[in-house]
Amino acid sequence: MGYQVILPAAGKGKRMGAGKNKLFIEINHVPVFIHTLRIFDQDENCNEIFLSIHPDDREEMSSFIKKYSIQKKLTFVIGGAERQHSVYNALQKIEGESIVLVHDAARPFIQKPFIDKLVQTAERLGASVLAVPVKDTIKKVENGIVIETVERSSLWAIQTPQAFRVSLLLKAHAFAKENAYLGTDDASLVEYMGEKVAIVEGDYNNIKLTTPEDLAFANAILQEQNKQS
Numbered sequence: 001m002g003y004q005v006i007l008p009a010a011g012k013g014k015r016m017g018a019g020k021n022k023l024f025i026e027i028n029h030v031p032v033f034i035h036t037l038r039i040f041d042q043d044e045n046c047n048e049i050f051l052s053i054h055p056d057d058r059e060e061m062s063s064f065i066k067k068y069s070i071q072k073k074l075t076f077v078i079g080g081a082e083r084q085h086s087v088y089n090a091l092q093k094i095e096g097e098s099i100v101l102v103h104d105a106a107r108p109f110i111q112k113p114f115i116d117k118l119v120q121t122a123e124r125l126g127a128s129v130l131a132v133p134v135k136d137t138i139k140k141v142e143n144g145i146v147i148e149t150v151e152r153s154s155l156w157a158i159q160t161p162q163a164f165r166v167s168l169l170l171k172a173h174a175f176a177k178e179n180a181y182l183g184t185d186d187a188s189l190v191e192y193m194g195e196k197v198a199i200v201e202g203d204y205n206n207i208k209l210t211t212p213e214d215l216a217f218a219n220a221i222l223q224e225q226n227k228q229s
Contacts, residue, residue, distance in 0.1 A: 002047045003119050005040050005161070006090040009033060009061075009085070009105040010054045010079025015072060021057055023105055024064075027218050031161045032209060033061070035108035041072045043112055045119065050093060052079040052086035085184060085187070088173045094166050097124060102186045103161040104167075106209045109221055115161060117200050119207070122163035127195060129187045130202035131156040138216075156199060161207050162187050168195065178201060 009023055023033035040046040049072050051060060058065040058076060077093060079086035094100060099122050103110065114166065116132055116149055121128035134155040140148040161174045162185065164172075176182070183189045205221050207214060 001116070001119055002045050002098065003101055003115075003163070004048045004050065004094055004166075005046055005101040005103055006050045006052065006087055007033070007036065007105040008079065008086045009042070009057070010052050010081045010086045011083065018152075021054070023057075025209070025215065026052065027101070027108065027215070028222050030068070031064055031217075032108055033105045034064055034070070035074075036103070036105050036110075037065070037070050038068070039110055039112070039115075040103075041070050043115065043228075045100065046072060047098075049074045050077050050090040051075070052077045052090050054079055075100075082182060084173070084176070084186075088177070088218045089185060090212055091108040091166070091170055091173060096166075099163055100166050100169060101161040101163050104208050107160055107206055108209070108218070109205050109207065110161060111203065111227075113205075114200065114202055114206070118161055118163040121198050121200055122165060125188050125198045126168050126195070127162075127186075127187065128200050129162045130159040130161060131199050132159065132202050132204055132206075133157075135221065146154055158185060158187065159202050159208075162183070182214070 024031050040049055053076055055078060077090040096155055099119050118128050118130060134152050134157055138150040139146045140150055140154055172193045173195045176189045181192055191198055207217055209218055
């Protein structure tokens with residue numbers, strides 16, 4: 001049940017307003033991306049980590065990886081202009097058929113049981129994504145006016161990791177490139193090609209750190225996890 005994981009980490013996170021790559025922001029005195037790396041570093045099923053980065057961040061990231069003793073085999077990949085390009089660059093470094101996970105480096109609270117279930121599902125069906133049911137009422141709006149209240153029973157908020165057979169994801173990225181299609185996530189590329197993607201129910205704590213408000217939630221989650229450990 002081994003897998004490899006791609007962590008897109010080349011973005012600048014402008015909505016965070018930190019004036020630097022948001023992955024260097026510290027939670028409990030540890031950079032966000034180190035929290036994420038530790039999860040995969042400690043998972044015996046993870047065979048290799050591919051970190052898609054901006055070249056300007058390589059030296060600082062390497063320093064933190066050494067400081068926090070990340071032991072797993074880790075390969076740096078130069079990221080592209082868009083997240084999709086960063087993932088594709090990393091995908092081309094993977095040899096042979098296996099399961100590959102794509103995970104936001106800014107989601108530091110993913111837990112191993114969810115990873116295990118994703119990998120198992122992708123092994124059976126080819127593609128699986130982590131998601132949680134939408135809790136809020138969702139309305140469709142045009143020009144500031146509500147035109148429809150959307151039935152939420154079938155709506156899910158998609159997270160990462162997302163898991164795929166390597167050959168399937170490579171094919172999906174190549175197809176998207178040929179058709180100049182830019183998806184919102186890797187699963188959307190597989191869907192665009194006409195393939196099915198299975199849902200694995202996840203955890204509402206698996207948040208992505210995008211805005212300053214998210215940091216307060218992150219610290220609260222970390223404090224609760226520390227109490228339980």
